[in-house]
Amino acid sequence: ETGVTQTPRHLVMGMTNKKSLKCEQHLGHNAMYWYKQSAKKPLELMFVYNFKEQTENNSVPSRFSPECPNSSHLFLHLHTLQPEDSALYLCASSRDRDTDTQYFGPGTRLTVL
Amino acid sequence: AQSVAQPEDQVNVAEGNPLTVKCTYSVSGNPYLFWYVQYPNRGLQFLLKYITGDNLVKGSYGFEAEFNKSQTSFHLKKPSALVSDSALYFCAVRAQTGGFKTIFGAGTRLFVKA
Numbered sequence: 004e005t006g007v008t009q010t011p012r013h014l015v016m017g018m019t020n021k022k023s024l025k026c027e028q029h030l031g032h033n034a035m036y037w038y039k040q041s042a043k044k045p046l047e048l049m050f051v052y053n054f055k056e057q058t059e060n061n062s063v064p065s066r067f068s069p070e071c072p073n074s075s076h077l078f079l080h081l082h083t084l085q086p087e088d089s090a091l092y093l094c095a096s097s098r099d100r101d102t103d104t105q106y107f108g109p110g111t112r113l114t115v116l
Numbered sequence: 117a118q119s120v121a122q123p124e125d126q127v128n129v130a131e132g133n134p135l136t137v138k139c140t141y142s143v144s145g146n147p148y149l150f151w152y153v154q155y156p157n158r159g160l161q162f163l164l165k166y167i168t169g170d171n172l173v174k175g176s177y178g179f180e181a182e183f184n185k186s187q188t189s190f191h192l193k194k195p196s197a198l199v200s201d202s203a204l205y206f207c208a209v210r211a212q213t214g215g216f217k218t219i220f221g222a223g224t225r226l227f228v229k230a
Contacts (some may be wrong), residue, residue: 043125046160046206046220059217068216093159103148103210103218107159 006030007108008093015114016084024079024111026094034100035077037069040091040110052077054101084115118143120209121219129181129197130229137192139207139226149190150208151181151219160206166190177201 007028016022028035037049051059052071066088068080077094091112095105119142129135141147148167152160164175171183181192194203205224210218 005158005161009159025166035219043222045222048217048226095159104150104162105152105160107152109157109159112182 004110005106007094007096007106009092009108009111011111012109013112013114015116016081017116018079018084018086020084021080021082024094024113026079026096026108028075028077028096028106028108030098030106032096032098032106033074034097034104035071035074036095036097037077037079037083038093039097042100046093051078051100058085058100081113084113086110086115089113089115118209118211118217118219120207120219120221122205122207122224123223124224126225126227127224128229131199132196135194135197135201135226135228137149137207137226139190139192139221141188141207141209143209143211146212148175148210148212148218149181149183150210151175151190151192152206152208152220153177154204154206154223155227156203163192197226199228202226202228219230 010025034053039047049063050069055071070078091110092106093110097105121140132211138225150165151163154160164173166173166183179194204223206223208218
């Protein structure tokens with residue numbers, strides 16, 4: 004195990020639902036990341052938090068809303084998603100943003116109906 | 117702008133044979149280079165990285181990678197493949213100065229046949 008946990012592991016939701024993905028790291032890291040992994044596409048960085056502050060938002064649609072209440076927890080709030088948002092959502096952490104060896108959680112497999 | 121290319125979607129190799137997974141990159145200045153592996157239903161796991169120094173980097177599970185600045189490549193290698201090495205491999209690059217974004221390649225699926 005990498006020390007990064009994600010829940011739920013699988014999620015099926017309708018386009019009108021609201022749900023949240025949770026990530027927790029037990030490594031004492033200061034930076035946390037959300038990625039989207041779609042089949043046969045490069046890993047897409049969505050958001051970066053460093054010391055609880057958002058430092059990067061890669062033009063992610065507003066239907067994805069991140070929250071980082073402390074350095075150990077990261078959430079991704081979802082609402083009115085589209086079927087093309089179905090993917091594996093990966094959370095990662097690193098000791099700091101500059102060191103950048105990232106430790107990944109197992110991901111949440113999201114299916115939007 | 118930074119970019120990374122993994123020119124092969126899939127690599128097939130027989131168990132016991134050497135394997136190479138290719139990666140080329142483009143970055144302003146000196147790069148940080150990484151390899152990660154993803155097993156089914158798992159997140160990415162760090163294998164190795166190049167920061168500076170010796171161009172040959174040794175990592176986990178017997179893997180190594182060679183940084184070639186003139187060819188802007190960072191190919192992943194292993195002298196003798198195992199069936200258990202079958203997985204999805206990602207190369208990643210980040211510039212040492214300027215922006216801090218790590219860019220991942222599309223991944224190369226490695227199949228090792230017994």
